[in-house]
């Protein structure tokens with residue numbers, strides 16, 4: 357089986373500024389992988405390339421074996437994305453937000469409603485179907501955005517710093533929900549964060565710093581090969597930063 361996500365020798369420039377420098381790694385099917393990097397590391401740039409918002413001019417990106425530039429239809433229908441910026445229409449209801457997305461994917465009305473109800477139940481949001489998006493908390497909006505990203509049943513889900521701005525409890529709930537999806541549905545997840553505590557309990561970490569991959573592999577292996585005793589220490593040693601943000605720094 358091909359990798360869920362394969363990034364091969366990808367570089368990206370904004371004018372003369374290089375944001376990514378010859379990045380390569382892959383995420384195996386059914387894994388929860390974390391992309392860990394501080395602000396400006398290149399996480400959003402990489403997500404924009406994976407989701408084909410920018411053209412991959414140098415290198416190649418494949419989703420379950422399908423090249424994002426050459427076969428965008430095949431690649432992107434296997435991909436769900438939760439972007440960093442909030443993207444719900446606040447004046448529409450939860451159902452309207454989700455139905456609109458389902459129709460963009462060519463999902464019929466009855467099938468869309470049954471998927472929406474099932475996903476809202478999984479997100480513990482069934483009672484909010486008819487509420488305006490504006491009335492939801494930040495964590496609830498995130499859960500609706502995750503449901504929306506899963507409506508077309510993609511086997512790979514990308515999340516770009518999905519817990520930014522949320523309180524500790526909402527962060528923990530969203531992380532637990534996504535881990536449960538990986539365990540029960542077998543989907544592959546690529547989760548970008550700058551918070552070290554979101555790596556805990558993860559199979560696979562990719563450390564990105566100033567556009568370069570500094571480490572890629574099992575968390576235990578990355579810690580061991582860096583000579584540190586935990587992933588925070590490994591990150592500090594590899595990147596040269598003095599202190600590493602944990603979740604509490606967000607409160």
Ligand SMILES: Nc1ncnc2c1ncn2[C@@H]1O[C@H](COP(=O)(O)OP(=O)(O)OP(=O)(O)O)[C@@H](O)[C@H]1O
Nearest residue numbers: 370373374375393394395396397398399400401402
């Ligand atoms: N549109 C742009 N034009 C020029 N430079 C950009 C642009 N977008 C990003 N950059 C630069 O590219 C580098 C990587 O930025 P990117 O947003 O991908 O990082 P990030 O890891 O997602 O950071 P953050 O967590 O702050 O979003 C940074 O140096 C940034 O200043």
